[in-house]
Amino acid sequence: MAQQLAIIVLVDIGNALESNSLDGNTYLFDNMKLHGSEGQGTGELVTAIHGAYWRDGSQATEQVLNWLPYSLGSIPPTVPKGYETERARESDTEALAELDAITAKAGAAGADPAAELGKIRKTVGTRVKTTRRTRGRLSGQKILDVTGQVVTPETTGAYSYPGPVITDIYGEAVDEKIMYPAEYGSPDMVTDGWYWSATVDSSRPGTYSYTMRIQLHKLLQQGSEVLWAPVNLTCESKLKITAEPKRNGFTGAGMGLLPVTPLPPGAPHQAATQTPNA
Numbered sequence: 695m696a697q698q699l700a701i702i703v704l705v706d707i708g709n710a711l712e713s714n715s716l717d718g719n720t721y722l723f724d725n726m727k728l729h730g731s732e733g734q735g736t737g738e739l740v741t742a743i744h745g746a747y748w749r750d751g752s753q754a755t756e757q758v759l760n761w762l763p764y765s766l767g768s769i770p771p772t773v774p775k776g777y778e779t780e781r782a783r784e785s786d787t788e789a790l791a792e793l794d795a796i797t798a799k800a801g802a803a804g805a806d807p808a809a810e811l812g813k814i815r816k817t818v819g820t821r822v823k824t825t826r827r828t829r830g831r832l833s834g835q836k837i838l839d840v841t842g843q844v845v846t847p848e849t850t851g852a853y854s855y856p857g858p859v860i861t862d863i864y865g866e867a868v869d870e871k872i873m874y875p876a877e878y879g880s881p882d883m884v885t886d887g888w889y890w891s892a893t894v895d896s897s898r899p900g901t902y903s904y905t906m907r908i909q910l911h912k913l914l915q916q917g918s919e920v921l922w923a924p925v926n927l928t929c930e931s932k933l934k935i936t937a938e939p940k941r942n943g944f945t946g947a948g949m950g951l952l953p954v955t956p957l958p959p960g961a962p963h964q965a966a967t968q969t970p971n972a
Contacts, residue, residue, distance in 0.1 A: 697755060700725055701741060701931075703763040703906065707855040711912050716929040721766070730934070737929060745896025745937035753897035754940040759873065761890045763858040763908065769840060771857060782836040785844040837913065837920070847915050856922060859909045860890045867902035867933055871895065875904075894933065901934045 702723040710719040722739035724731050730742035746754040764771060774780075837853045839845050845853055863875040875892035906929055911922035 698758050698760065699741070699743075701739070701759060701761050703761055703858065703860070703908070703929075704766050705763065705858045705908065705910070706766045707858065707910050708767060710927060711855075711910055711925060714925070714927070716908065716927045720929045722931055730936075732934075740901065740932045740934050743894055743896055743933050743935040745899070745935055746940045747897060747937055748940055753895070755896065757894040757896050759875075759892045759894060761860055761863070761906070763860050765855055765857045767840060768854040768857065769838060769842060773842075777842070778835045778838060781838055781842055781844060785836065847913060847920050853913065855913075856911045860906055861909050861926070862907040863890055863892065863904060864907070865903055865905040865930070867904040870902060872898060872900075872902045872933065872935070873904070894935070896935055897937060899935050899937045901932055903930055903932045905930050 704721040704723070705716065706719040706721075710716050713719065717737065720737045721735050722737060723734055724739065724741050726742045727734050729744060732738075732740040732742075741759075743757045745757070748754050769777070836844050837847065839852045840854050847853075860877075867873045868875060873892040873894045875890060877888055877890050879888060908927055908929065910925045910927065912925050914921055914923045
């Protein structure tokens with residue numbers, strides 16, 4: 695059975711968009727640190743892949759990689775799926791209540807409806823325009839900060855960016871047919887139902903590089919419209935494949951029958967035990 699390996703791609707989106715580069719703004723992790731992976735928590739991750747082969751030299755086990763992209767400094771992906779929608783509805787409800795209050799005191803002495811309306815416009819927020827490339831989870835949502843509060847585009851740098859999206863995986867490891875990546879559908883709503891996975895040919899030892907194309911979204915205002923504009927950047931990582939013979943977990947030797955302690959004369963059959971080698 696193939697082994698599953700997760701690779702976390704953590705992106706500092708604000709700094710990446712400012713510098714228009716993922717260099718120094720991407721932090722990679724995997725769950726093979728104790729097995730030889732190098733560069734954990736940096737953009738120079740080298741993922742250890744332990745291959746195994748049978749006595750005849752054929753591949754015993756392949757490796758399956760799963761990439762999980764996340765954003766640094768944004769609303770955590772573990773909040774309820776409809777969180778942004780609920781916050782947008784709440785801001786609309788609050789704005790309607792404030793409008794009712796303004797209407798009730800509009801004729802009172804000293805009332806300034808224009809100033810009150812200006813405050814409402816700032817607190818109600820702005821819905822992001824729906825475009826062909828920002829449909830789905832980004833469509834029609836309001837802009838929130840990292841605490842979940844609705845903000846306006848003028849609040850520079852205070853908003854929560856949409857999570858990064860891997861759109862392609864290519865490079866040496868793919869060209870050399872070391873791994874076969876593809877995007878798959880999943881019931882996991884944290885990743886919006888999609889994730890990238892790859893099967894690795896672990897029978898070919900060596901170090902192979904690959905490149906991830908990652909799409910970020912930058913907030914732009916065009917006239918009266920606000921939209922998340924896609925920005926495509928790339929970052930590189932590596933696989934380090936090693937191979938060794940398939941071993942018996944009890945004896946440390948090749949695959950085969952376990953040694954059995956001989957039965958003393960006259961002993962019942964139930965007394966037989968399997969004894970692993972030291």
